[in-house]
Amino acid sequence: xxxxxxxxxxxxxxxxxxxxxxxxxxxxxxxxxxxxxxxxxxxxxxxxxxxxxxxxxxxxxxxxxxxxxxxxxxxxxxxxxxxxxxxxxxxxxxxxxxxxxxxxxxxxxxxxxxxxxxxxxxxxxxxxxxxxxxxxxxxxxxxxxxxxxxxxxxxxxxxxxxxxxxxxxxxxxxxxxxxxxxxxxxxxxxxxxxxxxxxxxxxxxxxxxxxxxxxxxxxxxxxxxxxxxxxxxxxxxxxxxxxxxxxxxxxxxxxxxxxxxxxxxxxxxxxxxxxxxxxxxxxxxxxxxxxxxxxxxxxxxxxxxxxxxxxxxxxxxxxxxxxxxxxxxxxxxxxxxxxxxxxxxxxxxxxxxxxxxxxxxxxxxxxxxxxxxxxxxxxxxxxxxxxxxxxxxxxxxxxxxxxxxxxxxxxxxxxxxxxxxxxxxxxxxxxxxxxxxxxxxxxxxxxxxxxxxxxxxxxxxxxxxxxxxxxxxxxxxxxxxxxxxxxxxxxxxxxxxxxxxxxxxxxxxxxxxxxxxxxxxxxxxxxxxxxxxxxxxxxxxxxxxxxxxxxxxxxxxxxxxxxxxxxxxxxxxxxxxxxxxxxxxxxxxxxxxx
Numbered sequence: 001x002x003x004x005x006x007x008x009x010x011x012x013x014x015x016x017x018x019x020x021x022x023x024x025x026x027x028x029x030x031x032x033x034x035x036x037x038x039x040x041x042x043x044x045x046x047x048x049x050x051x052x053x054x055x056x057x058x059x060x061x062x063x064x065x066x067x068x069x070x071x072x073x074x075x076x077x078x079x080x081x082x083x084x085x086x087x088x089x090x091x092x093x094x095x096x097x098x099x100x101x102x103x104x105x106x107x108x109x110x111x112x113x114x115x116x117x118x119x120x121x122x123x124x125x126x127x128x129x130x131x132x133x134x135x136x137x138x139x140x141x142x143x144x145x146x147x148x149x150x151x152x153x154x155x156x157x158x159x160x161x162x163x164x165x166x167x168x169x170x171x172x173x174x175x176x177x178x179x180x181x182x183x184x185x186x187x188x189x190x191x192x193x194x195x196x197x198x199x200x201x202x203x204x205x206x207x208x209x210x211x212x213x214x215x216x217x218x219x220x221x222x223x224x225x226x227x228x229x230x231x232x233x234x235x236x237x238x239x240x241x242x243x244x245x246x247x248x249x250x251x252x253x254x255x256x257x258x259x260x261x262x263x264x265x266x267x268x269x270x271x272x273x274x275x276x277x278x279x280x281x282x283x284x285x286x287x288x289x290x291x292x293x294x295x296x297x298x299x300x301x302x303x304x305x306x307x308x309x310x311x312x313x314x315x316x317x318x319x320x321x322x323x324x325x326x327x328x329x330x331x332x333x334x335x336x337x338x339x340x341x342x343x344x345x346x347x348x349x350x351x352x353x354x355x356x357x358x359x360x361x362x363x364x365x366x367x368x369x370x371x372x373x374x375x376x377x378x379x380x381x382x383x384x385x386x387x388x389x390x391x392x393x394x395x396x397x398x399x400x401x402x403x404x405x406x407x408x409x410x411x412x413x414x415x416x417x418x419x420x421x422x423x424x425x426x427x428x429x430x431x432x433x434x435x436x437x438x439x440x441x442x443x444x445x446x447x448x449x450x451x452x453x454x455x456x457x458x459x460x461x462x463x464x465x466x467x468x469x470x471x472x473x474x475x476x477x478x479x480x481x482x483x484x485x486x487x488x489x490x491x492x493x494x495x496x497x498x499x500x501x502x503x504x505x506x507x508x509x510x511x512x513x514x515x516x517x518x519x520x521x522x523x524x525x526x527x528x529x530x531x532x533x534x535x536x537x538x539x540x541x542x543x544x545x546x547x548x549x550x551x552x553x554x555x556x557x558x559x560x561x562x563x564x565x566x567x568x569x570x571x572x573x574x575x576x577x578x579x580x581x582x583x584x585x586x587x588x589x590x591x592x593x594x
Contacts, residue, residue: 065137065145075134079127086123090116098122102159102396107166114166117158125153140360147361154395159404168408175410182410194384196391196402198423203415206424207585210417211252213264215275215584218574219304223288223297225586226304227275228573229267236570237563239342240272240309244298246320247278248386250424250589253509254319256417260515262552269556271315271563272570274305275584276322280591281427286378288429290328290436295455298329302340308575313342315559316466319512320479323349324440327491328454330464335457341466343562344491345555348472348479348508351461352447352486353440357477358393363441371437375430383425383593393477418509425593447490462493469558470501471551473511474524482537489535496533500558501526501540504551516550523551 089096095109096119103118132146158164171179190196204210215229243263245251254275255263267273276297281288305314318326323346330341350356356363375381391398405411413419445451449460468491472484485501492498504511505521514521524544526534534540573580 065135065141067131067134068136071134072131075127075130079123082123083120086116086119102157105167107170111166114158114164117164121156121158128153140364143358144361147358151392151395154400157396157400160400160408162408165404165408168404171409179410183407184410186406186410186412190406195387195423196399197406197413198398198402198416199413199419200415201420201423204417204420206250206252206590210257210420211255211585211589212258213255213261213267213584215273216573217277217581217584217586218308218578219301220581220586220588221296221300222285223279223292224301225277225279225581225588226301227277227584227586228308228570229263229273229275229584230573231270231272231569232268233270233569235566235568236270236272237560237565238567239311239314239562239564240274240305241266241315241317241559242301242305243273243275243317244301244319244322244326245276245278246322247293247325247426248321248428249421249426250280251275251277252585252589253418253421253513255585256421256513259517260417260513262513265516265552266556266559269559270566271559272309274301274308274314276301277586277588278426279588280383280593281380281429282591283380285429286380287431289431290439291455292429293325293432294329294332298325299333299455302329302333304578306340308578313340315343315345315563316341317345317347318349319347320349320508321436323347324351324436324446327351327461327464327487328446328459330466331459331461332455332457334463334465335460339465341464342564343469343558344464344466345469345558346471346484346487347512348476348484349470349487350440350479350483351490352483353444354447354486355480355483356441357480357483359441359478362389363437365442368434368437368442371430372434376434377431379430381428381430381433383427386428387423387425390478418513422509427593447486461490464491466492467498467558467562468492468500469555470499471504471512471555472501473504473507475506476508476511478508485537485540488533499533502551502554503541503544514550514552516552519549521550522546522548523554525554 086096090112093112095112095115098104098108098115098118100118100122103122107114108118109115128149129146132149133142135142135145137145159167162168168179186197213229215227217225218228219226243251243254245254255261258264263273263275278297279285302314302316306312316326316330318324327344327346327349330344333340371381402413406413439445439452446459446461449462450458452459468487470484470487470491472479472481474481476484481503485503488496488499488501503524504514505523506514511521524541524546526540526544528543534543
């Protein structure tokens with residue numbers, strides 16, 4: 001099935017529904033298509049001709065899909081019963097219950113019309129998403145259709161329109177119209193920036209109150225700066241820790257403020273910590289490749305750390321795509337006869353791309369080929385486009401919530417360090433980005449020994465010889481935790497006991513940034529001795545034990561176990577060859593994509 005670009009598709013459809021009254025067209029019976037398994041007769045052909053008058057029919061036509069008649073009738077009958085009951089309750093003066101946080105404010109139920117509007121929207125949403133799930137198509141195609149419909153459903157919430165948002169109307173009266181003028185000013189300011197403000201960006205500055213752990217830049221090349229953090233303990237573990245963050249967004253997610261800095265925490269645990277700070281690509285990096293990120297990035301960082309520390313091994317840490325780069329680099333070095341990792345820690349990292357969650361809707365042959373045509377031989381993937389893609393995965397939280405608060409109600413977004421970081425986008429070099437899309441997300445070759453050649457050698461993740469700590473977040477929508485667990489079956493294939501998996505609560509970022517000092521959330525481990533290690537994520541979870549608090553101490557124990565003896569902490573950064581260049585966090589991290 002030739003699937004259109006879901007993001008462009010959703011944007012196109014959303015533009016047609018600025019008026020919430022357009023919902024009435026969605027309730028028309030969609031015509032059938034051959035994909036529903038029914039022969040098209042004259043009546044069906046006539047119905048197809050009328051598809052333009054029915055947006056849902058247009059969706060199915062554009063995606064080349066249909067719904068079986070029996071299922072369609074069942075869903076339609078169920079919908080009509082529910083909408084009939086809702087109308088009956090409205091006419092009898094009964095206020096509907098609204099089990100959705102978008103409509104949790106008292107203003108929604110204080111006005112019967114607003115309550116009915118919200119309840120109708122929720123019922124219509126349920127119906128449309130049920131139709132999307134009932135489409136006669138494969139799982140991948142159905143997921144894309146559901147994603148497109150979900151985008152439209154979320155965009156059409158009555159909370160997103162001033163005319164149907166009683167909270168915004170009430171706030172306008174309370175402020176004597178000031179909220180409208182402030183909302184317009186907020187919108188115009190965001191139009192100039194080209195993005196929606198999610199945080200009070202004036203409250204933060206990298207190096208002033210985020211990214212403040214003391215350290216020194218001791219090396220730089222065209223791809224990255226290497227930061228060596230200042231020890232806070234008189235002695236440290238003998239082996240250093242090299243942290244490789246994702247090159248999508250910036251490293252200071254691991255070093256936000258002192259109370260939630262993972263960097264500060266591992267320094268305080270007695271580790272000599274080095275951080276790769278990727279450069280924010282500009283036009284001069286338009287030709288940089290995946291091989292460059294591996295050879296001139298991760299491998300070069302490991303070599304510099306070895307020269308500075310005098311140790312031939314180091315702990316290697318990778319987060320998200322940084323973990324993919326780190327593991328690839330270690331596999332390249334293994335092919336060259338080197339094993340520099342004392343341990344490998346992978347946080348929310350994909351090595352097996354069989355399950356990429358909802359991101360799968362953005363990756364198919366047509367979309368990847370288009371990227372290759374436009375960027376594969378040189379160019380930049382703008383950080384703004386990447387940020388838009390990730391926001392589309394959670395539009396109610398990352399888009400429409402701010403439309404309602406910032407524009408309709410004229411409120412200023414609060415100061416939030418994580419969302420400040422989220423808006424600090426990075427570009428990606430086109431050739432690197434295209435290689436990554438095709439060889440991992442689309443063709444999933446990294447998991448197959450020898451299927452890829454990187455830096456001139458065949459890649460085999462199973463050739464990495466290092467105890468491994470793998471972390472996944474239970475509610476991660478970018479790296480499903482079961483996909484993070486899949487690395488357990490790729491690494492140390494002849495020594496399964498060398499791998500340990502820990503599952504944390506919450507999502508892709510909040511699950512990782514869970515400070516030990518706050519003792520919040522929980523995590524799961526499955527360390528039952530004497531039993532064969534589960535091969536599947538489901539089997540692992542069945543035998544897992546939930547523990548309260550942060551998973552950080554579990555990782556600290558792992559590092560200490562493999563970190564060697566205690567030695568005096570370094571008294572100065574770098575060495576005679578690698579001298580101090582500038583204080584942390586360095587200038588690379590301060591360069592903005594916009």
